[in-house]
Amino acid sequence: MKIRKATKSDKKPVLDFCQSPYSGIDYIANVWDFWLKDGEFLAMEYNGKPIGVCHASFSKNQVWIEGLRINPKFRQKGYGSSLVLRAEQIAKRKHHKTSRMIISNGNKKSIRLAKSLGYAIEDKWYLYNLKPKRKQSQVTISSSPKQIENLVDSDTYSKSWKWFVIDKSSIARLIKKRKILVFIKNKKTLALGIWNDSEIDNDVLQIGYLKGTKTGMKNILHYVQNKGYERNSKRIQILSQQKIKLKMKDLDRRMLFCLMKKDL
DSSP: OEEOOOGGGGGGHHTTTTTTTSSSSSSSSHHHHHHHHHEEEEEEEEETTEEEEEEEEEEEEEEEEEEEEOOHHHHHHHHHHHHHHHHHHHHTTTOOOEEEEEETOOOOHHHHHHHHHTEEEEEEEEEEEEOOOOOOOOOOOOOGGGGGEEEEEOOEEEEEEEEEOOOOHHHHHHTTOOEEEEEEEEEEEEEEEEEEEEETTTTTEEEEHHHHHHHHHHHHHHHHHHHHHHHHHHHEEEEETTSSSSOOOEEEEEEEHHHHHHHO
């Protein structure tokens, strides 16, 4: 067994043993070529053939681990752990201090694997789907960090199925890119949302953080529904912390995910 960089020719043999439990088609088929150029895309090789892969991407002080796949014939042998540990070694050489990953709450084997490597559940997030529709909203684009400082109580937000640290620099960057939505009434910010375009699914909009009053959050969801309608998006995904109680017509709650964190 050896760990090496994944290659273009690995794609077919890996996808042959990968099938998503959600749709039958594994999402890594859509991101494979991008992963070859981004971060570290690792493969576990046996007799010249890939029997496992894992992708690691790097941001400020963090490695994000995703796409861990092992051929069912080679599971329970520690190969998945070896790939994750190699990604962590690379992160340490780059002086990153934190590793994170996201796992379905129902995937108990993967959660046990992560915990055995020193990861703990940092938070839990729900995935919701929402249909694009023409809607009216009183939401505006945030222009100042002062508008939202009382509504940020999470360490992270989601962007295209990766979670990133919320800090002063990330807030400034998101404001500059016009990605922070606010609902303001009587000069007070009552709700906050962070949106983005999915890098995994074409024509999909995402909300990666949501907090505020029921009316405020509803207005933010209406804003994104309308943006999706105007852009002819296929659907809208909302990723929101489990503690945020969302209820709205057409809002379809799908799955609960565990955000796992390890200090390196």
